[in-house]
Structures are given as C-alpha cells and as structure tokens.
Amino acid sequence: MGRRLDPTVKVKRGPGRKARKQKGAETELSKFLVDDDGPKKLSSRARKRAVKRTQVTKEPKQEETAKKGFSDENSEWLKPAQRKRKIEQCEEDEDSDSQWEEDDDDDVIEGLDHKGMEEEEDDDDDDEDMVDDYGADEGGEQDSDGEELLPIEKAAKKQKKQASMKPESDDDDDDDDDDDKEEEQDDLKKDDDGEEEEDTVQANFHESEQFKLPAAAERAKEGLLLMDLQTIHQRIKDNVDVLSHFSEKREEGKERSEYLSLLRSDLCTYYSYNDFLISKLMDLFPLSELIDFLEANEIHRPVTIRTNTLKTRRRDLAQALINRGVNLDPLGKWSKVGLVIYDSSVPIGATPEYLAGQYMLQGASSFLPVMALSPQEGESVLDMSAAPGGKTTYMAQLMRNTGMIVANDANADRLKSVVGNIHRLGVTNAVICNYDGRQFPKVMGGFDRVLLDAPCSGTGVISKDPAVKTSKDEADILRSAHLQKELILSAIDSVNADSSSGGYLVYCTCSIMVEENEWVVDYALKKRNVKLVPTGLDFGKEGFTRFKERRFHPSLKLSRRFYPHSHNMDGFFVAKLKKLSNTIPTAPKNTENEVESTKMETAASSKQIQKPESKEQKPASTPAKSNMGKNQKLKQKKSEPPTKKAGVESQNKKADGPKKAKIAKLDGEASKKVEKPDKKQKVKEQNGDSTKGVEEEEKKKGSQFKKKNKSKKRNLRMKRMGKNKFKKLKKMLGQQESGQ
Amino acid sequence: MRPLTDEETKTMFEKLSKYIGENIKLLIDRPDGTYCFRLHNDRVYYMSEKILKLATNISRDKLVSVGTCFGKFTKTLKFRLHITALDFLAPYAKFKVWVKPGSEQSFLYGNHVMKSGLGRITENTSQYQGVVVYSMSDVPLGFGVAAKTTQECRKVDPMSIVVFHQADIGEYIRSEDTLT
Numbered sequence: 001m002g003r004r005l006d007p008t009v010k011v012k013r014g015p016g017r018k019a020r021k022q023k024g025a026e027t028e029l030s031k032f033l034v035d036d037d038g039p040k041k042l043s044s045r046a047r048k049r050a051v052k053r054t055q056v057t058k059e060p061k062q063e064e065t066a067k068k069g070f071s072d073e074n075s076e077w078l079k080p081a082q083r084k085r086k087i088e089q090c091e092e093d094e095d096s097d098s099q100w101e102e103d104d105d106d107d108v109i110e111g112l113d114h115k116g117m118e119e120e121e122d123d124d125d126d127d128e129d130m131v132d133d134y135g136a137d138e139g140g141e142q143d144s145d146g147e148e149l150l151p152i153e154k155a156a157k158k159q160k161k162q163a164s165m166k167p168e169s170d171d172d173d174d175d176d177d178d179d180d181k182e183e184e185q186d187d188l189k190k191d192d193d194g195e196e197e198e199d200t201v202q203a204n205f206h207e208s209e210q211f212k213l214p215a216a217a218e219r220a221k222e223g224l225l226l227m228d229l230q231t232i233h234q235r236i237k238d239n240v241d242v243l244s245h246f247s248e249k250r251e252e253g254k255e256r257s258e259y260l261s262l263l264r265s266d267l268c269t270y271y272s273y274n275d276f277l278i279s280k281l282m283d284l285f286p287l288s289e290l291i292d293f294l295e296a297n298e299i300h301r302p303v304t305i306r307t308n309t310l311k312t313r314r315r316d317l318a319q320a321l322i323n324r325g326v327n328l329d330p331l332g333k334w335s336k337v338g339l340v341i342y343d344s345s346v347p348i349g350a351t352p353e354y355l356a357g358q359y360m361l362q363g364a365s366s367f368l369p370v371m372a373l374s375p376q377e378g379e380s381v382l383d384m385s386a387a388p389g390g391k392t393t394y395m396a397q398l399m400r401n402t403g404m405i406v407a408n409d410a411n412a413d414r415l416k417s418v419v420g421n422i423h424r425l426g427v428t429n430a431v432i433c434n435y436d437g438r439q440f441p442k443v444m445g446g447f448d449r450v451l452l453d454a455p456c457s458g459t460g461v462i463s464k465d466p467a468v469k470t471s472k473d474e475a476d477i478l479r480s481a482h483l484q485k486e487l488i489l490s491a492i493d494s495v496n497a498d499s500s501s502g503g504y505l506v507y508c509t510c511s512i513m514v515e516e517n518e519w520v521v522d523y524a525l526k527k528r529n530v531k532l533v534p535t536g537l538d539f540g541k542e543g544f545t546r547f548k549e550r551r552f553h554p555s556l557k558l559s560r561r562f563y564p565h566s567h568n569m570d571g572f573f574v575a576k577l578k579k580l581s582n583t584i585p586t587a588p589k590n591t592e593n594e595v596e597s598t599k600m601e602t603a604a605s606s607k608q609i610q611k612p613e614s615k616e617q618k619p620a621s622t623p624a625k626s627n628m629g630k631n632q633k634l635k636q637k638k639s640e641p642p643t644k645k646a647g648v649e650s651q652n653k654k655a656d657g658p659k660k661a662k663i664a665k666l667d668g669e670a671s672k673k674v675e676k677p678d679k680k681q682k683v684k685e686q687n688g689d690s691t692k693g694v695e696e697e698e699k700k701k702g703s704q705f706k707k708k709n710k711s712k713k714r715n716l717r718m719k720r721m722g723k724n725k726f727k728k729l730k731k732m733l734g735q736q737e738s739g740q
Numbered sequence: 741m742r743p744l745t746d747e748e749t750k751t752m753f754e755k756l757s758k759y760i761g762e763n764i765k766l767l768i769d770r771p772d773g774t775y776c777f778r779l780h781n782d783r784v785y786y787m788s789e790k791i792l793k794l795a796t797n798i799s800r801d802k803l804v805s806v807g808t809c810f811g812k813f814t815k816t817l818k819f820r821l822h823i824t825a826l827d828f829l830a831p832y833a834k835f836k837v838w839v840k841p842g843s844e845q846s847f848l849y850g851n852h853v854m855k856s857g858l859g860r861i862t863e864n865t866s867q868y869q870g871v872v873v874y875s876m877s878d879v880p881l882g883f884g885v886a887a888k889t890t891q892e893c894r895k896v897d898p899m900s901i902v903v904f905h906q907a908d909i910g911e912y913i914r915s916e917d918t919l920t
Contacts, residue, residue, distance in 0.1 A: 320877075
C-alpha cells in the first residue's frame with residue numbers, strides 16, 4: 001500500500017491549476033481592457049468578450065466595413081447579411097416545435113453565467129454584428145435538428161435563407177436602381193468579396209440578375225453533361241424566385257409552364273425523386289413550401305419516446321435517463337408523456353429502463369391519432385392495423401389497463417413485435433389477432449372506438465425511407481387508396497353507434513397525398529352514416545375541402561394535416577369520425593326507396609352488397625326506428641349532403657305503419673318479378689305523401705336527386721315491363737309530378 | 741383456447757409457487773374481477789374473464805395472444821416460465837435478490853449472477869429457491885434460482901455463482917421472436 005495521507009502534516013503547495021487561471025485572467029485583461037462601461041460590473045465571460053472585441057477592432061478595417069455596412073454608395077439599400085440570418089434562424093426555430101429549440105437558443109445565448117444576464121445579451125448582439133458568432137447558433141440549430149448536416153445540406157440551408165431574403169433586397173433593387181447600376185455594383189462587390197458564407201447576399205448578385213431559361217437544346221445537352229449539384233441547386237433557387245415574382249422577373253416570351261417544367265426536372269435530379277411524385281408535390285405545396293418540404297425530407301426527424309404511465313412517470317423517467325447520460329427535453333406543450341432525445345451516450349433502445357417497459361420509442365406524429373381518439377376507461381377498442389404496437393400500448397395506458405383492446409394486423413411477422421411490446425409495457429387488457437382488416441365486422445363488432453392507421457404509400461415518412469422517392473407511382477397510390485376505402489368502411493361497420501361513451505373512429509395515415517386522405521374520408525362520408533368531428537388537436541393544417549378537380553365535403557376541414565417542414569414530425573393525416581347510426585345506407589339513392597319493400601336485387605346498377613345490407617337493415621332498423629327517424633330528421637336540418645341518404649332513409653322509416661302491412665303482403669307475392677318493386681315504390685310514395693305531410697318537405701329535397709336516378713332506373717326496367725304496367729306507371733308518375 | 745387440465749394446472753402452479761409461494765390465489769381472485777388461465781398453442785395465457793369472453797370470438801388459427809403469456813408447456817409437458825410473467829411475479833415474490841449496477845448489464849445479457857455482483861439478498865433463502873432479481877433501484881430485471889443459501893453467500897468467494905439465470909428482460913430484444 002502507498003503512503004497514507006496524514007492530515008496533521010500540512011505539505012506546502014504552490015498555486016494550483018485553477019488558481020493560476022483565475023488570477024491570470026484578471027491581470028492579463030487589465031492590460032487590454034479600456035474601461036468603457038465603468039460602473040457596470042462585467043462577469044468573467046463578458047470580460048473576455050470585451051477583450052476580444054477590442055482585439056478585433058484593431059484588425060484591418062476592410063473586414064469590418066465589408067460586414068457592418070457598406071461604406072460606398074450602396075449603404076442605403078444593401079444591408080449586411082448577418083442580422084437577417086439571425087432573425088431567419090429564430091423564425092425557423094419558432095416554426096418547428098418551438099418549446100425545446102427556444103430553450104436551446106436561450107441556453108446558447110445566456111451561457112452559464114447567471115450574473116449579468118442582460119449585459120450578456122447586449123454583448124451578444126454586438127458580437128454578432130461584428131464578429132463571427134463562433135458557430136454557436138449554427139451549432140445550436142444543428143443540435144436541435146438531431147444530427148449534423150452534411151456540408152451540402154448546410155450550404156443548401158444557407159442558400160435557402162439567402163434566397164428567401166433575396167426577394168426583400170431584390171424588391172429594394174427593383175424600386176431604386178437600374179440594371180446598369182446594379183451590374184456596376186456587382187463588379188464592385190466582386191472585388192470586396194473575400195468572404196464566402198456571410199456575404200451570400202452579395203454572392204447572389206454575381207450571377208446574372210435575370211434568370212435565363214435554357215433553351216430546349218441546351219437542356220438536352222445537360223442530360224449528357226451531368227451538371228454539378230451546386231449549379232442545379234442555384235438554378236432551382238433562381239427559378240423559384242422568378243416564379244414567385246413572375247410578372248417582374250420573367251423573360252420575354254417564356255411561358256410559366258416552361259419555368260415550371262425546368263423546375264420539375266431540376267428538383268427530380270437534385271433531390272432524387274421520380275417525376276410523378278414531384279408533380280404531385282408541386283400540386284400540393286406552394287413553391288416556397290415545396291423546397292422546405294423537400295429539404296426536410298432529407299434529414300431525420302428527432303428521436304422521440306413516450307413514457308409508459310402504467311409503470312413510471314415522465315419526470316422520473318427523464319431523471320433516470322439523464323443519469324445514464326441522455327440529453328432530452330419534453331416534447332411540447334401538447335403532450336404530457338412525450339420526450340425528445342437529442343443525443344445519448346447509451347443506445348436508447350436498449351437501456352434497462354426500456355427493457356423494463358418504462359418507455360417506448362415512437363414518432364411524435366404517432367401520438368396524435370391516439371390523442372384524437374382518447375379512449376376512456378372501460379371501453380372496448382379496436383386497433384385495426386396495430387403493428388408494431390405503439391398506438392395500441394398508448395391506448396392501453398390511457399385506459400389504465402381496463403376495458404379491452406383488440407389489436408389486429410394482417411401481417412403475422414409484424415405481429416410478433418406487437419406481442420413483444422404489449423408484454424414489455426405491461427398491457428394486460430389486449431387481445432392480438434391476425435385478420436385482414438376488411439373481415440372485421442364479421443369477426444367482432446360493436447366496439448366503442450376504432451383506430452385505423454391505414455397502410456399507405458408512406459409519402460409522409462420519406463425521411464425514414466428514401467426508397468419512396470422513386471418507387472411510388474400512380475398505380476401504387478390508387479391501390480393504397482382502394483384498400484384504404486375498403487378498410488375504412490369495415491372500420492365504420494365495427495363501431496357501435498349506440499355506444500354510451502363512444503361511437504368514434506379515427507382514420508389516420510402517414511401520407512400526405514390527397515387521394516389517400518381526404519378522398520377516402522369523403523368516400524366514407526358518402527357511404528355511411530358518419531360525420532366528421534373536431535380532432536381535438538389544436539395545431540396542424542386543416543385538411544383540404546377541394547383539391548384540383550375534386551370537391552370534398554366542407555367538414556373535411558376538421559381533419560388535420562401535419563408536415564415535416566412545418567411541425568418537425570413525420571407527415572401525417574388525422575380525421576375523427578362519429579358514427580351516427582348503425583344502419584348502412586344503400587349506395588345508389590334510387591334503390592333506397594325499395595329497401596323497405598323488397599329484399600331482392602333490383603337493377604343491374606345496384607351493387608351486390610346491398611342485398612345482405614338491406615336484410616341487415618331491416619331487422620336492425622325495426623326496433624330502433626322511432627328513435628332513428630327523429631334523430632336523423634334533426635341532423636338532417638343541420639348538415640346537407642351526408643343526410644341526403646339519411647333523409648330518404650328517415651322517410652322510408654317513417655312511413656312505417658301503413659307500409660309494414662304492405663311489406664308483409666308484398667314479400668310473399670313479389671319475390672321474383674322485378675316490376676313489382678317499382679309499382680310498390682310508387683304506391684308507397686304516394687301513401688307516404690298523403691299520410692305524413694311532414695315528409696313532403698324532406699321528400700322534395702330528396703326527390704330532386706331521386707328524379708335523375710329514377711329516370712335511369714326506369715329506362716332499364718322499362719325493357720322488362722309489360723304494356724299495362726307501363727301505362728299504370730306513367731299515370732302514377734304523372735300524378736306525382738303534378739303533385740310536386 | 742381451452743382451460744387447463746388438472747395435470748397441467750398442477751404442474752404450472754408448482755412452478756409458480758417456487759417464486760411466489762401461496763400467493764397464487766391472489767392472482768386468481770383479484771379485486772377488479774376474476775382472472776383465469778387458458779391454454780392456446782401450448783402457451784398459458786392469463787386474462788380476465790371479460791377479455792376471455794371477447795377472445796372466444798376469434799378463430800383459433802387467427803388468435804395470436806390474449807392478455808399476458810405466462811409461459812409454455814414443452815413437448816414433455818414441463819412448464820417453462822417466460823419473462824413476460826415478470827410483472828405478476830415481482831409484486832408477490834417471496835425471495836428477492838438485488839444486483840449491483842455494475843453487473844446489471846451482465847445479467848441482462850443472460851449471464852448468471854456472481855457473488856461480486858450481488859447487492860442484497862433476502863434472509864433465509866434456501867438453496868435452489870426461485871428468486872426474482874431486481875436492480876438497486878427496485879426495477880425487476882428477471883428471475884432465477886438461488887445457487888446458494890443466504891448464509892453461504894456471505895462466505896463464498898466473489899467469483900462463484902450465486903443466482904442461476906432463468907429469464908431476464910433483455911430477452912425482449914434478444915429473443916423477440918420466441919415470445920409468441
């Protein structure tokens with residue numbers, strides 16, 4: 001063993017490591033420091049900064065003038081780049097989830113000193129004007145992005161900022177100066193320009209002021225030449241700039257479409273997308289947003305985790321993870337269980353806390369549909385596309401392991417991960433099965449709530465899977481849309497509308513395509529008795545109510561869209577639907593009248609599904625008819641298109657008394673012949689008219705639409721009818737029309 | 741899905757009682773309802789009666805898991821307890837072992853616990869007694885079998901095994917496929 005330390009014997013020691021530093025700073029600084037702010041007490045960092053400031057002022061004036069303001073005649077209209085960039089950066093940060101990024105910036109700005117807070121901020125501003133900001137802000141931004149940007153991305157980012165600033169300075173240009181003067185000044189700038197990044201505003205003026213569209217021949221050549229990415233990127237910037245100020249900046253004789261086609265091909269090359277996807281994105285986003293979106297898809301979204309409140313609390317988990325060396329922050333005001341991970345010295349998917357089931361790795365956008373659905377304790381919930389189980393387990397924790405969850409997925413391999421996650425997180429109220437979602441109402445129905453996270457093309461998660469950029473085309477999107485439509489109908493049929501606490505369905509996808517989102521929900525609105533309700537998510541863009549040539553129901557604006565570039569989470573779409581009644585309306589409106597009377601197929605146009613549906617409808621609807629009728633009538637008065645069917649339906653149901661007897665009779669008779677239904681239909685309508693006057697109003701509404709369809713149907717049936725029957729029909733129709 | 745036969749029930753309860761003793765009845769009669777064990781594809785699942793009712797609607801070949809899987813019966817009808825049962829064993833465990841932070845990782849990789857990694861152990865642990873393994877922060881890590889009695893553990897040298905590893909939570913990553 002070594003020599004024991006004897007406290008009684010004090011060995012004399014010289015100044016230690018730190019002692020020297022502290023003393024040294026004071027003495028050294030006193031040599032340089034000119035005490036400008038005399039009475040003000042500066043902290044040590046502030047003092048050091050002051051020193052550096054004085055040092056910098058001694059450096060050649062050229063740099064200063066180049067940065068701080070231009071001493072030549074351009075000083076009025078040409079502003080230094082830096083300040084704006086700082087503002088731009090702040091704005092950008094605020095756009096994305098600002099909670100933790102603001103904190104980051106604050107940390108960077110305020111540093112570790114607590115004394116002279118205000119002084120330091122003043123110092124910082126001064127610093128940024130004159131001196132390089134030591135990469136502090138950029139570093140902060142990089143951290144908040146979650147990983148370091150590649151040099152090309154850094155450059156792209158800066159150029160993007162410059163480009164967005166350029167219109168501001170350009171506007172000034174156009175107002176004040178002639179082209180000649182600008183070119184002169186460009187030359188001057190060239191001489192002055194020793195800097196690279198800071199003065200990109202000036203750098204942009206080096207290139208031709210006017211963005212010249214290359215002729216077709218040139219573009220063909222380019223294909224062979226392999227243009228350098230930087231040039232393409234610059235061209236994209238300029239092109240976007242021209243397109244946003246088209247009337248001012250266009251070249252004579254060149255059409256907008258030419259600029260657009262050049263932009264499209266450049267974007268395809270630069271970001272490696274296929275043409276189809278770029279065209280779709282150009283339709284979805286305005287040009288400035290498009291660039292942001294494409295850039296956001298190049299980088300990963302921050303890693304987020306969700307605390308499992310069945311086993312721990314967020315605060316305790318955060319503490320435990322920090323002790324392991326993980327750098328994290330709460331996800332945002334909108335979530336009480338989310339945490340975002342900036343960096344970690346241990347693999348975040350393998351910590352003992354993870355294995356003990358205290359948290360789950362989950363994307364921020366996946367929290368949203370479950371928050372929208374908000375399952376209550378004791379309910380029965382279905383998750384139709386559950387793998388890998390993040391949303392299922394979130395629902396279980398919201399329900400506190402009460403009630404029942406059925407987690408279903410069509411893919412048996414992916415179900416293993418669901419099993420693993422459910423057991424790991426300690427969920428006990430789950431049943432896991434392997435059905436195709438479309439079979440669901442047959443297996444089990446009557447759930448209080450259903451979550452459908454439909455399989456989609458994945459255009460919102462390009463950052464996770466870049467293969468989507470080139471592999472998706474029209475057929476893929478339409479195939480997904482078709483599947484999603486089938487699934488959403490099955491999901492709606494699995495909800496029990498009469499549930500005391502529920503009757504909700506949440507439909508969500510990780511895609512941004514209108515064909516997979518709004519179109520599917522609109523289809524559901526037409527086909528079933530459902531309506532859209534607010535999702536409860538107060539952020540996010542509203543869904544589209546119209547897009548290109550399609551028109552959707554106005555309530556579609558209650559759905560929400562999320563984008564990587566504006567919300568810093570994967571692209572997502574969430575819509576919450578409430579089921580109004582358990583009955584299924586038959587699809588073509590002209591056959592709705594016959595539902596009551598017959599149980600058979602009518603014309604070729606009616607779908608095969610109707611038969612079992614109408615059968616279902618009869619027994620289902622008879623008990624609850626009085627209630628339904630009234631409810632539907634009320635709802636009808638509120639909103640229009642979805643209740644077109646409801647209106648007709650209620651009408652059908654209302655004329656029950658006299659009809660019922662008829663139905664009983666007619667069922668016996670008219671089992672085979674097709675003509676009879678038509679006749680009954682007319683008879684019934686008339687009865688309906690005469691007996692219940694209230695209906696007339698509704699009937700009129702419905703009948704406007706019925707008329708057209710009726711004529712089609714009638715034509716088909718005409719072919720089969722006998723002469724006498726036909727005459728009778730004609731008579732009745734005549735009566736009806738005159739009656740209306 | 742079928743209820744367990746008497747034989748199977750006996751085998752399983754014997755195994756369970758090694759870890760939790762006579763607290764087994766606490767598993768069945770719970771304040772929030774009756775729970776039961778059912779057998780499906782040679783695996784034993786523990787679920788409440790409400791879930792049982794709804795799970796019977798699902799056809800046998802499509803059902804993957806119900807409630808919590810406790811373990812499975814091997815081909816020779818021995819019962820093997822899985823890590824997924826840990827949540828139910830841990831609160832009722834009679835004999836516990838605490839592991840030092842340094843050797844937590846080793847246990848999570850599937851190694852046995854050595855004397856050098858032993859933090860605490862309940863008194864009167866007999867040899868080959870089923871124990872539940874915890875970390876020093878009282879997080880259950882898995883379960884095993886005591887290789888030595890408490891008295892012996894004090895005397896024995898630091899490199900000898902004190903707890904035989906049987907299951908640990910690292911298996912959620914290592915053998916995700918075999919959970920079901």
